[in-house]
Amino acid sequence: KQEVTQIPAALSVPEGENLVLNCSFTDSAIYNLQWFRQDPGKGLTSLLLIQSSQREQTSGRLNASLDKSSGRSTLYIAASQPGDSATYLCAAISPPGGGSNYKLTFGKGTLLTVNP
């Protein structure tokens, strides 16, 4: 059974700092890995999707990397801003087959606070 862990559970940083959020998964046979952002009382917004054949994806100030062999992914946020404050979740996507096609297993998230 896939298990996804995110460390730290909460992080508070001053504005402008570069930061890294960590995600680890127990079953390296994933298909994709996805990072989401969740604002309080809102749904999830997809940030980056990394295919298993890729090592990283970039979108603006965000960069996500994937190392399947070690079961780890990181989300790097450059020059953090107060508007980046939210909960960040990673999800491992199961490969096809076995009745679990495309199923996401989520971590519990990292609550990020960026202080002005």
Next chain:
Amino acid sequence: DAEITQSPRHKITETGRQVTLACHQTWNHNNMFWYRQDLGHGLRLIHYSYGVQDTNKGEVSDGYSVSRSNTEDLPLTLESAASSQTSVYFCASSRTVTGGTDTQYFGPGTRLTVL
């Protein structure tokens, strides 16, 4: 613009009542999912569907049912609501692409309280 909507956004019900939460997407996605989100547990998969007439149980499916009669809708039914089902429920959808799946898009959520 294509979107995914959920209704109602908030619901209060009593123990033992049947409740149905609606999910409607205009992306024309094959895959649809229902999750619940609870403090300390994160997001957990309840049921999912890969197309019309297809439904599958997730890790926390007891007490819930779904049916898929068309591409756009996947209603979630709580057969007899229990206090343990108080939670925030999210619907999501994704398309199937060659050799895999695409990004999952999430609805805004339904906050359900069972008294």
